[in-house]
Amino acid sequence: MPHTPASHDPSTPPAGGPQRRTVLLAGLGSAALAAAGLTLGSAGSAAAASPAAIPADGWQGYLQGPSGRTVRPVRVQRTTGDVTAADALLAPGGGVTTLKRPQPATPPRWPAGTTATASSSHAPNNGNDGNPRTYDAANAIDGSTDTFWNDDTIGAYPDVLTITTPSAVTLPGITLLSNVDGFPTAFTVETWDGGAWHTAATVTGNTAVRRAVAFDNDVSTTSVRITVTADESTGKGDFTRVNEVYPAVLAADDIPRVVIDFGKVVVGYPHVTFASASANNPGVRLAFSETLQYLSDRSDFTRSDQSGAPGGGTDQFAVPAGGADWQDTKGYQSGTKVYADGLHGFRYLQISLDALPGDAPAAQPYGEVAIDAVWLDFTAYVGTADTYRGWFLCSDDDLNRYWYGSAYTNELVTDTFRATDIDPRGAATAGLEGKLVLHDGAKRDRDPYVGDLAVSGRTLYLTHDDAAAAARNVLADLADHQRGDGWIPPASINGYTLPLFDYPLWWVTCSWDYVLYTGDLDYAAHYYPQLVKVLDSWYPSVTDSDGLLSKGLNGTSGYGDYAFLGRTGRVTYYNANYVQALNDAASMARSLGKGADADRWTTRARTVANAINAYLWDAAAGAYLDSGSGPARHAQDGNSIAITAGVADATRAASALAHLDATTVRPYGNAFMDNDTIFGDASQRVYAFTSYPELVARFETGRADSALDQIRRTYGWMDAHDPGITAWEGIGPDGSLYEGSYTSMAHGWSTGVVPALTNELLGIQPTSPGFATWTVRPHPGSVAWARGQAPSPHGPVQADWQQGADGTFTLTVGAPHGTTGTVAVPTGGRAVTVHVDRNLAWNGVKAKAYQARSEAGYIVLDVITPGTHLVQVRPAE
Structure with missing residues (x-):
């Protein structure tokens, strides 16, 4: 039976018993056969068994993508009010779901002249329409x-x-209508008797957005004071948000609502087929959320929140009496009334018979509607067994689930750039319109950011390289908008003007990644001048006398980074990233025959690395400082990239990782800072984006099991909690959504488990453009076996390995024609012999073939030719 994680309750981890046993059996591929003394033919010659001889079964049951563009809900989560036959929404043609509501009474208003003040109010800001949005009392x-x-x-x-009235009013109580982003969970209500305040009610443990608070007796008063002592976002840095306070105890509303569950996060244009409706233009409001926690009468996020469009956080439709087949598209249904946002990323959809007061008479909040069907027109990349040109499978069922959950996350953000459904804050651009891109998130921001591409691009190349144009389109567009001084914008947002300090470095690295995985040297040649300009003009302009990048130079004090952190001066992350970008640029230059540029950048990379070690290493902590100025703290990003970029030697790498182990380990991953000096709860926040280089650092320094532990905590937490399956933008204190309802729960920059497991655990990596040369170097840790393939322009590069309890290690490698590679097999710290295609290559002491050599716990074999090769490692006798 196929493994279908989408069907599990996200509040509990998915069961793995029977499926786990099935996968273990399916995993007995060529490596296991070889260990049993069986072969797949005469491996070793170009005419021998093709790479396809490595079995490609078992992984298909983990796929999460829909089979086509039409996606339907899988269950009814709940209903309230007068709703009949809700399950009919799950079975087209199986009847209709009916919502009914009588005309509601108008809520009472405070007397004319009533005023409201507050202890504080958020400053106004402007929507995309230029109109100010105010948040005052x-x-x-x-x-x-x-x-x-x-x-x-x-x-x-x-x-x-x-709240103060012009004259005394008699109140039996009040009703508080709050916002899902900050409803009070604990508050007191006091009334003023002309000389003193008196407590009229105390509320604790509130979970309702609309809360009626009855007083013990009617109270005559001229002022009501509501003091909030806790809200649903306590400790997460959010706000108290109150929409209305009514001067009465209102009965629970009678709005008919039905919540349907699509089983996982999906993205696209919702469709609703209405069979009929009453003749008064009854309104329907659609609210969307990636999690049940933030599902209410408001969506957890909608673009109208940023554009200022009057959607009230929901999408509206007025149903005609004859019914309608309605696709939710951006715009107004009637003049400037009844607004909808169009595309959404969500798991849960709430349909309510209701209407905004401002939409009358075009839409009315009462009447009757009959719904025949609900579905989604899925717009993102449809990943099926036929489209996966790269795949992964191993003996650990959890790792398999995380790999394919992240692959699906990346499919959700691989979509066409459309001005109607991207970030409304000035991100629309003719250069990308209609092109395939990698957005950052499914629901938001829906704009391609180059930093996100550092992870999501690799995930794309390792799963669906036929869609690699999604990365190229973004990289080329940003290069085409390079500023005159060499700076490259991070995204199209704000008309390509958002000032980030680190993202031009990611453009360099992502450009090399693209060329490395795809072999597109035309791109490399075309955009080489932009690469030269950003590295030889802009970054030198923000370099200090010791050769380190220093944020603040050349007017950059207001520049941000991937998390808009308040970092300044010499920052390890920026400088380690600089070393990485310089070395990647040198590789690009060599691929184009520009050796002088390569040498210059390599020399500069060494200079910067030496300066990092001289000025930013904290010997007392045994780790790199986050910044050379301000309070001492040590960041995941800088320490990890210092290791992966080669800044740290083996001693410093071991020390830095030990420091992160001692200070950042959380049940839901590794925090990105070791203390809270940069902002509150920084030491409790986990970014999968910055966790990815730490995973790579752990694998590549021989700490595979610690990398696997970190993966299981980070991705296991996300997989086991609502919405399940997809990878979150960030995790906050105690495993919460780090930015509340605004958090994107399907974010491409968080899919690093895919390249971590394929490139590091399985071990397949390109070493020159288009996999013309490659390496297979497994980092198995405690995993019993793994197999899979990475796509390349020449065909798949495949690996299938198994380690035995007796110290044996067996690896089958499949290489396509037109490529050669290097294989490195782990020794486990023992003296071993290595056979390639049953011929001795290493006798335990010296090479017998393939230029075999011993390096840091591996036997390395060079010039592995096309075809399928069997490599066997045995303890030396």
């Missing part, structure tokens, strides 16, 4: 549920909202 009594008071204390309590 008056929004809590303006009668509109579309506006709200937003405090500005960032999680600090108490937050106080005070």
Whole structure:
């Protein structure tokens, strides 16, 4: 039976018993056969068994993508109000689902002249339409549920909202309507008697966005004070947000709602077929969320939140009496009323019979609608067994699940660039319109960022290299918008002006990754001048006298980075990234026959690396400082990339990783800082983006099991929690969504488990453009066996290995014509013999063939020719 993680309850880890046993049996491929004394033919010659002889079964059951563009919900999560036959939404043609609602009473208003003040209010900001959005206290009594008071204390309590009437009013209580992003969980309500405040009610443990608070007795008062002492985002840096305070105890609303679950995060244009409706233009509101936690009468995120469009956080439709086949597309249904955002990334969809007050009479919040079907027009890359040109499988069922969950995450962000459904903050651009791109997230920001490509690009090349143009289009577009001084923008947002300090370095590295995996030397040649300009003009302009990049020079003090961190001066992450980019640029230059440039950049990389070690190594902590100025802290990004870029020697690498082990390990991954001096709870925040280079550093320094442990904590946490399967943008304290409902739960920059397992655990990597040369160097750790393939322009490079309890290690490598490679097999620290195609290559002491040599726990074999080769490692007698 195929393994289908999408069907499990995300609140509990998926069961793995029977499936795990099935996968172990399926994993007995060529390596296991060889260990049993069986062969696949006369390996070793170009005419021998083809690489396809390595079995390609067992992995298909882990695939998460839909089989086509039409995606339907899998279950009804819940209903409220007058809803009949909700399950009909799951079976087209199986009847209709009916929502009914009588005309609701108008909520009471505060007397004219009533005012509201607050202990603080968030500053106004502008929507994409240029109109200011305000968050002051008056929004809590303006009668509109579309506006709200937003405090500005960032999680600090108490937050106080005070409502004052021009004359005394008699209140039986109040009703508080809050926002899902910050509803109070603990608050007191006090009333003023003319001389003192009196507690009228105390609420704790609140879980309702709309909370009626009854007083013990009617109270005559001229002022009500609401003091919030905790909200649902306590400790996460969010805000208290109150949409309305009503001067009455309102009964629970009677809005009919049905919540349907698509089983996993999906992305595209929702469709609803309405069979019929009452004649009064009943309104339907659609709210979307990637998690149940943030599903309410508002979407967890919608582009109208950033554009200022009057959607109220939901997508609206007024249903005509004759019914309609409605596709949710961006725009208004009637003049400037009844707005919808169009495309959404979500798992859960709430359909409500309701309408915004401002949409009357085009849409009314009552009546009756009959729904025949709901589905999604899936817009992203459809990954099926036929489209996976790279795959992975191993003896650990959990690792398999994480690999394919992240591969699916990356499919969700591989989509066509359309101005109608990308980030509304100035990201639309003619240069990308209609082209395949790698967005950063499925629901937001939906703009291609080059830093994200550092991970999502590799994931793409290792799964669906037929879509590699998605990376090229982004890299080329950003290069085409290079600034005159050499700086390259991070994305199209804000008309290509968002100032980030680190992302031009990622453009260099991502360009080399693209050429390395695809062999597209035309791209390399065409954009080589931009590479020269960014490295030889802009970064030298922000380099200090010791050869280190220093943020603040040349007007860069206001520049951000991937997390908009308040870092300044000499930062290890920027400089280690610089070393990496210089070495990648040197590789690009050599591939184009530009040796002088390569030598110059290699020399500069050594200079920067030496300066990092001289000025940014903290001997007391045994790790690299995050910054050479300010409080001492040590970051995951800088320490990890210092190792992977070759800045750290073996001693420093071991020390830095030991420091991260001692200070950053959390149940849900490794935190990106070792203390909170940069911002509160930084030491509790996990980014899979910066965790990826740490995984690589651990694998490549012989710490495979610690890398696997980190993978299991990071990706295991995301897999086991709502929405399940996909990789989150970030994880916050106690494993929370690090930015609340705004957090993207399907983010391409978090898919590093794919290249980590394929490149490092399985061991397949390109070493020259287009896999013309390659290496297979497994880092097996405690994993019993692994197999898979990486696509290349020449055909797949394949590996299939198994380690035995007796110290044997057997590897089958399949190489396509037109390529040669190097194989490195682990020795386990023992003296071993190595046979290639049953011929002795290493006798335990010296080489007998393939220029075999012993290097750092491996026997390395050169010039492996096309075809299928069997490599056997045995303890020396």
